[in-house]
Amino acid sequence: xxxxxxxxxxxxxxxxxxxxxxxxxxxxxxxxxxxxxxxxxxxxxxxxxxxxxxxxxxxxxxxxxxxxxxxxxxxxxxxxxxxxxxxxxxxxxxxxxxxxxxxxxxxxxxxxxxxxxxxxxxxxxxxxxxxxxxxxxxxxxxxxxxxxxxxxxxxxxxxxxxxxxxxxxxxxxxxxxxxxxxxxxxxxxxxxxxxxxxxxxxxxxxxxxxxxxxxxxxxxxxxxxxxxxxx
Amino acid sequence: xxxxxxxxxxxxxxxxxxxxxxxxxxxxxxxxxxxxxxxxxxxxxxxxxxxxxxxxxxxxxxxxxxxxxxxxxxxxxxxxxxxxxxxxxxxxxxxxxxxxxxxxxxxxxxxxxxxxxxxxxxxxxxxxxxxxxxxxxxxxxxxxxxxxxxxxxxxxxxxxxxxxxxxxxxxxxxxxxxxxxxxxxxxxxxxxxxxxxxxxxxxxxxxxxxxxxxxxxxxxxxxxxxxxxxx
Numbered sequence: 001x002x003x004x005x006x007x008x009x010x011x012x013x014x015x016x017x018x019x020x021x022x023x024x025x026x027x028x029x030x031x032x033x034x035x036x037x038x039x040x041x042x043x044x045x046x047x048x049x050x051x052x053x054x055x056x057x058x059x060x061x062x063x064x065x066x067x068x069x070x071x072x073x074x075x076x077x078x079x080x081x082x083x084x085x086x087x088x089x090x091x092x093x094x095x096x097x098x099x100x101x102x103x104x105x106x107x108x109x110x111x112x113x114x115x116x117x118x119x120x121x122x123x124x125x126x127x128x129x130x131x132x133x134x135x136x137x138x139x140x141x142x143x144x145x146x147x148x149x150x151x152x153x154x155x156x157x158x159x160x161x162x163x164x165x166x167x168x169x170x171x172x173x174x175x176x177x178x179x180x181x182x183x184x185x186x187x188x189x190x191x192x193x194x195x196x197x198x199x200x201x202x203x204x205x206x207x208x209x210x211x212x213x214x215x216x217x218x219x220x221x222x223x224x225x226x227x228x229x230x231x
Numbered sequence: 232x233x234x235x236x237x238x239x240x241x242x243x244x245x246x247x248x249x250x251x252x253x254x255x256x257x258x259x260x261x262x263x264x265x266x267x268x269x270x271x272x273x274x275x276x277x278x279x280x281x282x283x284x285x286x287x288x289x290x291x292x293x294x295x296x297x298x299x300x301x302x303x304x305x306x307x308x309x310x311x312x313x314x315x316x317x318x319x320x321x322x323x324x325x326x327x328x329x330x331x332x333x334x335x336x337x338x339x340x341x342x343x344x345x346x347x348x349x350x351x352x353x354x355x356x357x358x359x360x361x362x363x364x365x366x367x368x369x370x371x372x373x374x375x376x377x378x379x380x381x382x383x384x385x386x387x388x389x390x391x392x393x394x395x396x397x398x399x400x401x402x403x404x405x406x407x408x409x410x411x412x413x414x415x416x417x418x419x420x421x422x423x424x425x426x427x428x429x430x431x432x433x434x435x436x437x438x439x440x441x442x443x444x445x446x447x448x449x450x451x452x453x454x455x456x457x458x459x460x461x462x
Contacts, residue, residue: 056294056303063291064362069314069323072287076314079307083300092300131295 001199009193009202013140016209017147022216027224032154034162041163042102043227044220045095047119049109051219052095054123056082058130058138065135074187078142081180094173101170118222126215133208136195140205141212143188145181152178232430240424240433244371247440248378253447258455263385265393272394273333274458275451276326278350280340282450283326285354287313289361289369296366305418309373312411325404332401349453357446364439367426371436372443374419376412383409 004012022028027044030036036044056079063079066072084090099109108114130138152174160168196202235243253259258275261267267275287310294310297303315321330340339345361369383405391399427433 053300056300057296060291060294060303063294063310064288069284069287069321072291072310072314073316076307076310079294079303083303083307085304090300 003197003199004202006193009196009205010189012202012206013143013192013209014146016206016213017144020210020213020217021144021147021151022213022220023147023151025217025220025224027220027228028151030228032158032162034158036163038103038165040223040227041166042104044223045099045102046104046109046114047116047223048219049095049099050112050115050119051123051126052082052092053112054127055091058127061127061130062135062138062142065138067135071191078184091173091176094176098170098173101167116222116226118225119219122215122218122222126212129208129211134204136192136201137204137208139188140192140196140208143192143205143209144212144216145184145188149178149181149185152181234428234430235433237424240427240436241420243433243437244374244423244440245377247437247444248375251441251444251448252375252378252382253444253451254378254382256448256451256455258451258459259382261459263389263393265389267394269334269396271454271458272397273335275454276330276333277335277340277345278347278454279450280326280330281343281346281350282354282357283313283323284343285358286322289358292358292361293366293369293373296369298366302422309415322404322407325407329401329404332398347453347457349456350450353446353449353453357443360439360442365435367423367432368435368439370419371423371427371439374423374436374440375443375447376415376419380409380412380416383412 003009027036027040031041031044059075059078059082063072063075066075080088080090082091084093096106096109100106112120126141129141133141156171156174156178159166159171192205196205234240258267258271262272262275290306290309290313294303294306297306311319311321313322315324327337327340331337343351357372360372364372387402387405387409390397390402423436427436
């Protein structure tokens with residue numbers, strides 16, 4: 001089979017997001033509609049923290065297998081975006097402040113013994129995917145970032161509107177991600193398009209992105225089941 | 232068994248270097264005495280390059296298992312020291328310039344198919360050690376850096392003295408390492424001393440350092456056998 005053109009390939013990737021990114025998940029729709037209780041919101045923030053602290057770990061696994069120093073130099077920015085540097089606060093610390101804004105302590109967030117099993121399995125599966133798969137597929141699994149800006153800009157507006165008890169400074173994580181993501185997305189798209197040369201590789205990238213959508217979706221399933229109001 | 236004191240532990244680690252660091256290897260002694268032919272020098276630079284390009288890879292494996300963002304923020308400097316950043320040239324690029332100073336092209340250095348099997352096995356064993364072992368032992372294996380400053384400062388002097396055909400700008404790698412290493416050594420010593428709390432952990436660190444000395448020693452064995460003059 002002939003490879004997809006760049007445009008066809010990108011359209012296939014974007015179709016995955018339209019069909020199964022977690023913006024469609026009922027728990028997310030309830031968040032945006034203002035229907036979450038404080039306890040549900042806290043449950044989400046606390047469990048999603050386990051995902052956040054694992055992002056630099058999965059990115060470090062990708063770092064171990066990128067082809068050369070030039071690609072590592074670009075990828076390493078993703079790790080410092082989350083871990084921060086001595087000068088600049090990172091995404092993990094910003095998520096701690098979101099946690100504090102919903103009434104969680106730093107210690108509660110870092111006590112990962114209380115992470116829901118379904119969340120742990122999903123996040124660990126994501127880290128393992130990046131540990132074991134070829135780097136191209138591991139990189140492709142990060143492409144849910146393509147669909148994040150729309151969701152994040154709506155989230156900042158809807159959360160401020162519907163959850164007045166939540167100090168809006170707690171939303172700094174989302175605001176910063178919005179400024180970081182355009183460069184990340186251009187980097188991911190370029191890297192994947194330049195290196196997925198055969199149709200087989202392109203299809204493996206599409207499957208990697210589907211897998212990652214499943215990770216995010218399953219995380220919300222677990223939170224909804226444990227904390228969600230009965231429908 | 233009671234744990235060693237900090238002083239005893241550091242003395243045990245330093246004793247490993249005195250007994251088996253590669254400054255004692257006959258090939259290294261011949262380098263410093265001015266006895267290497269141009270071909271031998273090139274053979275060493277070319278094969279050691281395989282070690283150099285694998286340093287950020289093994290450091291990225293350590294990054295995947297360090298306990299938190301604070302430790303990753305410190306460790307990541309080791310990766311950028313070798314890979315460089317968009318602004319600052321890294322150690323790999325400086326080693327390429329050493330290669331060019333001894334008459335190798337960039338393409339020859341990066342053509343890793345020509346790496347000697349014994350060098351490949353030793354370097355791959357080092358990367359695998361950092362992939363599979365607990366982070367404390369992987370970190371301890373980096374402590375050959377404790378013994379490097381003495382060797383590097385002598386190397387800069389001896390190479391300039393004995394190998395006038397080698398453009399001294401090619402030695403920038405060693406000069407830069409000399410400036411980087413004091414901070415690296417303090418970081419490594421602190422991290423290992425603070426986390427090796429039991430005698431068992433301390434002894435595992437000593438064994439990790441012995442293993443690493445074996446890697447460096449075996450690398451020179453392979454180069455000596457392939458390129459060395461008959462004794």
